[in-house]
Amino acid sequence: MVNYSEGSQSPVIINYKETYYKDIFELVNSKELEKLMLSYVSIIKKRNGKIARFLIGEKSKHQAASDFILCLKKILILEIDEIEDDYLKDKNLFLKTFEDIYTYFRSRLKFGVIELNNSVLTAKRFIEIDNHFNNMVLNFYRTIGEKLQGHQNQVYRQLNPGSNACILLNNIEWQSGDTYRKLAAIPFISTIMLHSPLLVHPASNKRVGTFDEIFTHPMVEYNESPENWFCYPAKIGESLAFIYFHKDFMPSGVSLANLFELATVDEIRYKKPDLICLFGMNTDKEGCKFYHDKENDIYVGQVAYNKKAEYFGYIKKTCLTLHNVSMISKKKLPIHGAMVSITLMDGSTKNIAFLGDSGAGKSETIEALRMISDDQIRDMDIVFDDMGSFYLKDGQVYAKGTEIGAFVRLDDLESGAAYRDMDRSIFFNPESTNARVVIPVSTYKDIVKGVKVDMFLYANNYDEKIGLNYFTNVQEAKSVFVEGKRKALGTTDEKGISKTYFANPFGPEQKQEETEPLIDEIFEALFVTNTKVGEIYTQLGVNNSGEAIKESAKQLLDELYR
Template sequence: MLKPLKAIDSDSFYINPDSRVSVLNYSEGYIQNIFQLVNSKGLLNLVKLYLAEQQSNSKDDIVQEDPEQYVNVLKAILTDNTAVYEKYDKDLILQSIEDLYSYYRQYFRVSVINKHNNAVIKGGFMDIDNNFNELVIDLYRAVEEKVQGFSNHTYRQINAGTNACAITQSIDWPTPAGYENLKSIRFLDTLMLRPPMMMHTKSNKREGLFDAVPDNPIKKFNGKSNEWYCFPAKIGESLSYIYFHRDYFVSGIALGNLFEVASEEEVRGKKPDEILLFGLPETEGDVCHYYHDEANDIWVGEVPYNDKTTYFGYMKKMCLTLHNLHMIYENRLPIHGSMVKISFSNGKTKTVVFFGDSGAGKSESIEALQEIADDKIINIETIFDDMGSFAFDKDGNLYAQGTETGAFVRLDDLSSSVAFNNMDRGIYLNPELKNARVILPANTYKRVVQHHTIDMWVYANNYDSEIGLHQFPDEDAAKATFIAGKRKALGTTDEVGMSTTFFANPFGPVQEEERTRPIIDKVFNKLYQDNIYVGEIYTHLGYDKSKDSLQESAKELLDQLMNN
């Protein structure tokens, strides 16, 4: 059995064949032309890994060479030294070059530039990264066309250099005692993504619940500044510092399509509400935990470094768990669901919150509504896609507020038109596998955190055989269903069959049920005082994969919204 290849790390280039992540640090070394690239240590290190993987599968002479000689072959081709073709077959050289090019593009490649408060860097970092991207393409094409002896007739402008680029910087914030090791970790300031991004991880499903631990995970953190990064996220009205190991750059960059990046002004001098440490060497039981640092009023989460946690759902849901716990302690009610504002052709506008655990049919209900509405719906605006909160303003009025600016949805839940129309903005995770996901931007941060009125709140019921819409006659009947949190699991987590989750939300309310129940009582009491429609929509997803029944339910929903 072959030993796993080790990561290769230098100041300007990191590449890990296990995580399939590569990081280029332009601040430590930037390549400006093809000859610098072919003579670079980074290319030599890439060739080392490529040959180590190829040599057990191929007996070709060119593949069996040592890395230095392989690079010398590339140099000979570039300088038109035809003697190289006397030693190696042209077709084998060409195939190997193609394989090397493909091998590099199998990695998730991100470049970083340290800002150093340099306005030139801030304004031109995309040009810097674009230039590197062109250099990689130019080197590949120059070698390819010299070997084959003619120019190509079709050129494909793919992301040959990087998938994303990030400006990083150090920012001072009031680090409490015990958190000093975080001081050296740079924040992501500005991101540039190259969608559509097809990203692959070793895991494609989330398992289990997150629970509390008696000791602060910060005690375990001793990460180095070149190995860890911080994504400063605005999650609802919370400020969250999400620290992640560089091998988790797939998830760290994907956050850019889900949460608003906090600006330097919003970070400097600000203590966060939540801190997440993603990729610690070990955690208790090798699973995810959280800790409430009451003295500093910070919720601290920990996620272990392993194959399982490469699934983006771990990063997203741990962030939301910390946020929701913070909300509960502020007497707000976390809502696991989707909220949309619908504008109808008859002039009416209604806000609807769809509620339920993963796979209950929240997104599917919205899509079914769009499909059957024809020209009756002018616009559907997503306020939040997965998690929000209900709260009371100073006058005692109930309002809803979102958390994410993006949506993390199953590809199977999207119609082909929605999926393809948004392809140029999407981050796709394991698109060839079951439970494939896409992360799409959905709305602006300003709109997400506004105080939105609630016209209807419906539970997504995927387990009963009824079709249509059902309004609960009183708050006790409504609370019984919402609190029970029943659903039929559809393979999005490790659960199977019928399951129940307190208030359909394993990300905060389950962990703090005692604190959550009084807030639930207050919210339902207010909804029924104000005669707000509270009911359930039968999504039928546990029975009918054709979605015909769901469309029948959507027709009743459309009628209720337009005519009442």
């Protein structure tokens, strides 16, 4: 069987307003089926295998596609023994070919789109429309197969072969002003239905490059066709973000649903966003850029159209960079790390924040705590999994999160964790190195409520030590946290030992002058209030067995009970 999921292909957009079939007879007569057949014939012809020779022979691509569809029509209408067709001289090979076409169709990422446009379409009806299409495709497949077999199937697999997800679009008026007038015609996503697990195969499997500030407004060169763009309105921490993306990046745009809370219509209408991301622009500015529109106080991100940008880390980190520079301007300190609120068996709660760059072991430490907790932990609530913000309240250091989900490496999860949560997961190149999954881990209400920081630990993945080490003064702590040292694990284009300002290349590194006084203020407050500040040794850069991080997690758990 050919693995059609290899490599990267543009997603298939199914607009139900233009493509809605009542039954399988309308489907078999559709232009869309003809396009599918032509696409399949083009691919299979290059391989020149048994199926290709059977299907195409000496015919042109168009003739082969047309003849095969004609045979399918005959099968739907007539009994098999009444049909005279060269393709049916070998029914087994015909069925094998039909199965392969079905596999090819299922391998493509397909996204249903429904435009609301002031109609009274309800969420229930929205789901019914998408389910109808999926059931119709399945009915078509089974009808052809069973007629060729001469009997009904004994095993039925109830899949969703038609669409991988469906989105409801709505045109909502917001405070675009003259500057962002070109974006006003782009519809917002108001509802998403995911058919999980969703498997995405982007062209790239890691993020490369840096996030650079630019000083020319991206809208100056923005000249895109609105029909090729969608907007995911996200609540990223306290920020309202309008994330615009080109339709070819639909898998990334839809996957945002597992990471950032989707804003409601009331939260969008007549509002001004804090952040705007333009993902997939036709621009000669390669990589990820950000710009501060001071007049409107909006941070604008720009990412060039490039197949490498299909990797989900690009859209995620661009949005988080925008949020972080916005937080810095509001005198809040962005934290590249993870934070968990742990309720012990005695009812007490400890809020622990970890800081470290990609691959340092932040999320992995939390996962290790979950694995070894047994009857020592009553509850564990994720405050943030990748990015949060510290701020002062009544002299104490508090934290808020940004994401409702986690984008983590499969290798770093507890064995079986990915399967445990498969029904909610979106996988990226699960068969490859640095395979990732994005999965919901918290609620928006929980990540933005604000919790006091009881312990702040640097995730040290480069020293061959185990356990914890506490710092005795501000300067000692700052020297480690600000240096941002780690050993790269291949999650980005970095190799070996690297250093990043405050372990955060997503805002603080670009805004060091503005970030430095925030770091001083926060660390002074941490030590004045006797908050424990130190480092935890994960050894992920020197020993990836996972045993060291478990042992360090055990020592951390013991510390919480002291």
